[in-house]
Amino acid sequence: MNLIIGTRNSKLAQWQTAFAAHALKKKFPHISTQIKPILTKGDKILDVPLTKIGGKGLFTEELEAEILSGRIDLAVHSLKDVPAILPPGLVLGAVMKRAEPGDALISPRYGTLDKLPAGARIGTSSLRRTAQLLHYRPDLTICSLRGNVDTRLHKLDEGNYDAIVLAISGLQRLGKETRITQKLPMSLCLPAVGQGALAIETRAGDTAVLSLIAALNDAPTVAAVTAERAFLSHIGGNCQIPVGVYGCINDAVITLKAVIASPDGKIAYRCSETAPQQEAVALGHFLAEKLLAEGGKSILQQLHVLTENKEE
Numbered sequence: 001m002n003l004i005i006g007t008r009n010s011k012l013a014q015w016q017t018a019f020a021a022h023a024l025k026k027k028f029p030h031i032s033t034q035i036k037p038i039l040t041k042g043d044k045i046l047d048v049p050l051t052k053i054g055g056k057g058l059f060t061e062e063l064e065a066e067i068l069s070g071r072i073d074l075a076v077h078s079l080k081d082v083p084a085i086l087p088p089g090l091v092l093g094a095v096m097k098r099a100e101p102g103d104a105l106i107s108p109r110y111g112t113l114d115k116l117p118a119g120a121r122i123g124t125s126s127l128r129r130t131a132q133l134l135h136y137r138p139d140l141t142i143c144s145l146r147g148n149v150d151t152r153l154h155k156l157d158e159g160n161y162d163a164i165v166l167a168i169s170g171l172q173r174l175g176k177e178t179r180i181t182q183k184l185p186m187s188l189c190l191p192a193v194g195q196g197a198l199a200i201e202t203r204a205g206d207t208a209v210l211s212l213i214a215a216l217n218d219a220p221t222v223a224a225v226t227a228e229r230a231f232l233s234h235i236g237g238n239c240q241i242p243v244g245v246y247g248c249i250n251d252a253v254i255t256l257k258a259v260i261a262s263p264d265g266k267i268a269y270r271c272s273e274t275a276p277q278q279e280a281v282a283l284g285h286f287l288a289e290k291l292l293a294e295g296g297k298s299i300l301q302q303l304h305v306l307t308e309n310k311e312e
């Protein structure tokens with residue numbers, strides 16, 4: 001059997017695709033894999049902040065069209081780039097064992113968040129990171145920063161920022177872990193839904209392919225990210241709202257932690273709940289409901305007002 005795996009063009013996507021292909025071949029030495037690079041909208045529009053384009057599916061749409069048409073069999077995604085609801089006919093056939101889920105600070109000059117001088121320039125275009133950083137340090141100056149991981153590191157090295165924030169997992173995969181000067185604690189910055197996990201997307205009815213990739217599934221990771229994704233779909237969120245969430249598994253029990261913050265970081269509501277691994281979806285919905293009731297709802301209402309005004 002030959003599997004054609006589509007990949008975005010970025011180095012991170014290529015690494016992740018090669019990693020999944022390698023894992024498949026290790027389990028099934030008789031299959032062959034072929035990797036096909038595909039340009040996505042998210043890779044083309046690099047100069048506009050993602051928050052202004054409407055992030056949903058930006059990195060996945062083109063790959064999904066190729067899977068549906070049968071030109072490729074699989075796509076390997078960073079789960080955090082995969083929208084809550086997939087197009088009809090497609091499924092996530094596997095979620096691989098999660099890497100480190102958190103975010104890292106990279107500040108060659110100052111090292112840690114606490115050592116940054118007042119007003120320091122932080123590069124990030126993520127509302128989630130912005131809101132949580134400002135909640136901890138309201139004096140920081142948040143500056144837009146887009147591009148793939150290498151581009152962002154390069155812009156830091158050009159002296160445009162005092163620090164930048166990136167996912168630990170992406171840096172590790174690209175061999176850039178040594179650039180990390182502080183791993184941000186979960187108490188300070190909760191990751192994006194699914195951060196650090198790789199998902200493999202394929203056709204819903206393709207049992208031959210599905211039964212192969214099922215071998216790459218990691219049950220604890222699936223439980224954790226199922227709770228996180230249920231949380232986000234209950235909130236009704238995408239990457240345009242400052243929400244962080246992290247599910248961790250211990251002895252088949254999920255602890256789900258979440259935050260909703262105002263974009264300026266002035267208000268942040270945090271909540272945590274636990275439930276048995278089998279109740280991942282209910283846990284996600286329950287925590288979302290709790291967070292909305294505790295004030296999250298008013299933040300979301302204000303955000304919707306803001307978006308409407310912008311469109312006028």
Ligand SMILES: NCc1[nH]cc(CCC(=O)O)c1CC(=O)O
Nearest residue numbers: 078080166167169170195196197
């Ligand atoms: N936004 C792009 C993106 N998508 C996934 C990762 C990291 C890898 C992962 O989450 O598995 C990154 C880079 C980053 O946020 O620093």
